[in-house]
Amino acid sequence: MVNCRGCRSIFFPENTAWTSLAEIRLNDKKGQSAGNIDWVLVAYDSGGRIINFGTLEVQSVYxxxxxRRPFEYYMEDPSQRFNMDWSGQRNSPRPDYLSxxxxxxxxxxIYKGGILKKWGKKQAVAxxxxxxxxxxxxxxxxxxxADVAWLIYNLQHDAARNCYQLTEFRKVYTLxxxxxxxxxxxEAGSMDDFCQFLQEKLDEKLENPPDAPTLTDLL
Known part of the structure; x- marks a missing residue:
């Protein structure tokens, strides 16, 4: 689990009274929801009045x-299949980082972060x-x-307990x-490659390649 205490030093000075609030709705100027913030860390004074805040978003992966299939297969015989490798199977589950x-x-x-940046509030992304x-x-x-702190986590094996712990790997600070x-x-790829692909598609549609110069030749 991501520890909010690790974010405190990003937002507030030492000895600041603070707490964390979960799933806080953020609205835009028109009152329309820009989404929920996973965690808002709030600093408060001796009277319980908020004096500052920062946000933490926990980014999961599609x-x-x-x-379901590999889980059902594992549950049929956990003691023998705990170390199974399902990666070669059809539709094996895998992280979709691009999406x-x-x-x-x-x-x-863009939406939540843009509002917080306008307000001059720092953000953390785990x-x-x-x-x-x-x-x-x-x-x-x-x-x-920095405006944004990127909290990078990784699984680390705990030999004493024989389990994996989600552990902070490093912090990256950016504007x-x-x-x-x-x-x-x-990052833009090669336009020549794209033009060649267009030419191939055009050739297929016309059923024979043209004698005239191609777009690539003209460029």
Whole structure:
């Protein structure tokens, strides 16, 4: 589980009275919901009045494939199948990092993150190491200058208990807009390759290649 205590130092000075509130709705100027914030860390004074806050979003990953079949297979004989490898099976479950970044992470940064940035509030985003590694390299800044802290977690084996613990791997500090631009702006591939693909599709449609120069030749 992601520990909110690890975020306290990102938002507040030492010895600040604070607590965490879960699933807080965030509205835009028109009162329309921009979504729920997973955790809001609030600092308060001796009278219980809020003096500051920061947010923590926990980014999970979409799964492609079929999860039910391997689980049912495992449950038929857990003691013998605890170490099974289902990766070669049809529709084996696997993380869909691309959809997770384009359909979940980016929209949350744009809508919820955009409002928080407008308010001048710091944000933290917790995500798995494997997910973070699929993102483009984010331009890092000093923690004191950062708008966003990326809390990167990984599973670590606990030999004494013979189990895996979700453990913080590292923190990455960025500004809001440069990080958002890197995530939402894809790197352009070769236009020549795209033109060649268009030519092949056109040739198929016309059933024979043209004698005239191709688009690639003209460019």
């Amino acid at each position: 799964i492609s494939g079929n999860v 997770s970044s384009r359909k979940r992470l980016a929209p949350q940064l 995500l798995h190491k494997g997910f973070y590694n699929t993102l483009p390299a984010l331009p890092e800044v000093d923690p004191t200058e 809001f807009k440069p990080a958002l631009d890197r995530i939402t702006t894809p």
